[in-house]
Amino acid sequence: MKKFTKLDALVVPLDRANVDTDAIIPKQFLKSIKRSGFGPNAFDEWRYLDHGEPDMDNSKRPLNPDFVLNKPRYQGAEILLARENFGCGSSREHAPWALDDYGFRAIIAPSFADIFYNNCFKNGLLPIRLDADKVDTLFREVEANEGYRLSIDLEAQTIEAPGGRLYAFEIDAFRKHCLLNGLDDIGLTLQHVDEIRAYEKRHLAESPWL
Amino acid sequence: MSAQTLYDKLWNSHLVRQDEDGAALIYIDRHLVHEVTSPQAFEGLRLAHRHPWRTVSMLAVPDHNVPTVGRGERIHDPLSRIQVETLDANCKEFGVTEFKMNDIRQGIVHVIGPEQGATLPGMTVVCGDSHTSTHGAFAALAHGIGTSEVEHVMATQCLVAKKSRTMEVRIEGELSRGVTAKDIALAVIGRIGTAGGTGHAIEFTGSAVRALSMEGRMTLCNMAIEAGARAGMVAADETTFAYLKGRPFAPQGEMWDKAVEQWRGLKSDPGAVFDAVVVLDASGIRPQVTWGTSPEMVVDIDGRVPDPASVSADKKEGVERALAYMGLEANTPITGIRIDKVFIGSCTNARIEDMRAAAEVARGRKISPSVKQALVVPGSGLVKRQAEEEGLDKIFIEAGFEWRDPGCSMCLAMNDDRLEPGERCASTSNRNFEGRQGQGGRTHLVSPQMAAAAAIAGHFVDVSKW
Numbered sequence: 001m002k003k004f005t006k007l008d009a010l011v012v013p014l015d016r017a018n019v020d021t022d023a024i025i026p027k028q029f030l031k032s033i034k035r036s037g038f039g040p041n042a043f044d045e046w047r048y049l050d051h052g053e054p055d056m057d058n059s060k061r062p063l064n065p066d067f068v069l070n071k072p073r074y075q076g077a078e079i080l081l082a083r084e085n086f087g088c089g090s091s092r093e094h095a096p097w098a099l100d101d102y103g104f105r106a107i108i109a110p111s112f113a114d115i116f117y118n119n120c121f122k123n124g125l126l127p128i129r130l131d132a133d134k135v136d137t138l139f140r141e142v143e144a145n146e147g148y149r150l151s152i153d154l155e156a157q158t159i160e161a162p163g164g165r166l167y168a169f170e171i172d173a174f175r176k177h178c179l180l181n182g183l184d185d186i187g188l189t190l191q192h193v194d195e196i197r198a199y200e201k202r203h204l205a206e207s208p209w210l
Numbered sequence: 211m212s213a214q215t216l217y218d219k220l221w222n223s224h225l226v227r228q229d230e231d232g233a234a235l236i237y238i239d240r241h242l243v244h245e246v247t248s249p250q251a252f253e254g255l256r257l258a259h260r261h262p263w264r265t266v267s268m269l270a271v272p273d274h275n276v277p278t279v280g281r282g283e284r285i286h287d288p289l290s291r292i293q294v295e296t297l298d299a300n301c302k303e304f305g306v307t308e309f310k311m312n313d314i315r316q317g318i319v320h321v322i323g324p325e326q327g328a329t330l331p332g333m334t335v336v337c338g339d340s341h342t343s344t345h346g347a348f349a350a351l352a353h354g355i356g357t358s359e360v361e362h363v364m365a366t367q368c369l370v371a372k373k374s375r376t377m378e379v380r381i382e383g384e385l386s387r388g389v390t391a392k393d394i395a396l397a398v399i400g401r402i403g404t405a406g407g408t409g410h411a412i413e414f415t416g417s418a419v420r421a422l423s424m425e426g427r428m429t430l431c432n433m434a435i436e437a438g439a440r441a442g443m444v445a446a447d448e449t450t451f452a453y454l455k456g457r458p459f460a461p462q463g464e465m466w467d468k469a470v471e472q473w474r475g476l477k478s479d480p481g482a483v484f485d486a487v488v489v490l491d492a493s494g495i496r497p498q499v500t501w502g503t504s505p506e507m508v509v510d511i512d513g514r515v516p517d518p519a520s521v522s523a524d525k526k527e528g529v530e531r532a533l534a535y536m537g538l539e540a541n542t543p544i545t546g547i548r549i550d551k552v553f554i555g556s557c558t559n560a561r562i563e564d565m566r567a568a569a570e571v572a573r574g575r576k577i578s579p580s581v582k583q584a585l586v587v588p589g590s591g592l593v594k595r596q597a598e599e600e601g602l603d604k605i606f607i608e609a610g611f612e613w614r615d616p617g618c619s620m621c622l623a624m625n626d627d628r629l630e631p632g633e634r635c636a637s638t639s640n641r642n643f644e645g646r647q648g649q650g651g652r653t654h655l656v657s658p659q660m661a662a663a664a665a666i667a668g669h670f671v672d673v674s675k676w
Binding site for chain 1: 440
């Protein structure tokens with residue numbers, strides 16, 4: 001997994017609550033049996049004016065000029081600023097795959113849906129929960145200032161806004177450790193093989209019908 | 211030991227190790243697999259030269275992509291076909307039990323698990339699908355996971371998890387005629403919102419929940435995820451045991467008795483404390499209809515489409531956007547909304563009881579000439595067979611419905627069953643997100659009875675008055 005330590009990057013504001021994973025990556029793109037290549041279809045229905053299908057050449061499709069990701073000032077953004085309950089709905093990991101493939105490394109929102117939040121960490125993507133009023137301030141600032149950047153320091157658990165203003169954020173120690181070091185969960189869990197075996201033996205003896 | 215909730219019991223009995231920082235490993239008893247979220251996980255195993263830890267815990271079925279007509283032929287969409295064939299090949303390579311597309315036992319993964327007795331009380335159940343919460347109806351700890359976690363469970367039989375907070379949703383009293391588990395689910399979401407259960411495991415309790423059949427409890431737990439909760443659950447009781455007895459994967463004979471004895475303890479202890487409690491009066495719940503693009507955008511059948519002018523400032527823009535997408539005017543009576551298509555199916559409402567309830571409404575009637583298409587998609591081959599034995603297929607067909615083969619179908623439109631831009635659908639599924647049933651499609655979530663009645667009338671009607 002990719003490491004995440006520090007990031008100083010352009011921010012793009014997506015000003016909608018309850019952005020669901022169907023919107024992040026529509027179902028027709030879920031037919032792929034790969035993990036990569038979803039970026040051009042992230043937010044497909046909002047981003048393009050035509051209907052997207054997996055076999056299309058996305059570079060030739062008409063872009064929706066009103067959609068925020070298409071605005072010239074936000075090209076190259078790696079931080080997505082979002083509203084509450086981001087990533088709700090389906091468990092599809094294709095959603096973080098698409099955001100990652102698009103180029104995002106971090107998402108800041110007041111709240112995330114549980115499964116999506118979890119899926120981000122498996123892909124080196126950092127979801128940051130920040131109070132709604134602080135997110136509100138960031139929305140106002142990013143919209144008012146072209147080229148607005150934020151600087152994220154995972155080790156210190158801070159976001160630095162222009163002018164040096166700092167926002168602290170919370171994150172689980174285990175998830176932080178994995179992201180900082182780019183650790184893969186499976187390898188870590190397999191360090192506990194003996195414990196899993198011992199548990200399993202006891203568990204199946206207690207409930208032999210399993 | 212202090213009084214425990216059902217969730218505490220399930221969590222504690224599956225805890226393999228607990229780290230000081232809160233991360234835990236929990237053991238997984240049942241891993242359900244489908245074709246969309248598993249190929250990358252199988253590929254990951256292969257690349258790392260790993261094998262599934264316990265293949266007997268796995269049960270696989272293709273459901274999202276399968277066509278609901280012409281099943282004797284190959285799947286004509288090449289991408290769908292590759293995905294289904296990839297599942298077949300992976301299951302063969304790794305020795306995983308799979309009910310293939312034309313097996314009578316094939317169906318929607320959340321219908322077939324319980325139907326086979328592969329979901330049992332006291333289990334931990336995972337699947338790469340958010341509606342895995344369905345299985346909590348059996349007093350199991352069941353939730354959806356992402357594909358990386360699918361691979362993790364395959365490789366280690368465990369999940370890295372953090373204990374959730376608990377929420378009791380208590381529904382007391384009796385449901386009125388024409389009001390179903392689906393209406394309870396939508397009413398709960400309308401009350402607490404789609405993020406109301408985030409970070410929580412919900413236990414549904416109360417006399418109205420106890421009175422539900424297993425099918426009804428599954429519908430209720432299925433939509434816990436739409437309230438933001440990864441897991442929903444109901445305590446085990448005689449209804450649970452009666453449903454499971456004799457099912458192929460359920461224990462038999464002496465083992466059954468031993469299991470039931472253990473399962474009787476799968477309920478919250480008296481005095482157990484939940485982190486949050488929500489109480490609803492069952493008798494006050496009316497048939498529900500969603501009007502917007504999030505399941506929390508829901509009203510009673512007697513209600514009206516909301517007016518952006520009369521909602522709080524922070525909701526106004528969302529309501530306006532939803533009304534524009536849905537092509538609805540503020541203050542329109544729900545019964546005045548005309549529909550183009552009807553979909554009766556999905557992991558929420560495609561079990562035998564749902565088929566019976568919809569057929570009862572359709573019996574001896576005809577669908578409205580203004581309805582372009584009305585699909586009935588049973589949840590599994592076995593549900594389909596049973597419905598046909600009861601003559602339900604004939605009732606539907608005579609009324610003008612199409613009687614299809616089992617799969618996820620128009621719930622998420624990964625196969626050919628979908629809405630065209632601007633089409634409006636009365637749907638028994640679980641999500642009314644933009645584009646969910648087809649780009650530009652407009653979804654109204656309802657119960658099977660309400661969907662059948664809307665098909666007949668051509669617009670929403672109060673089925674409780676039929």
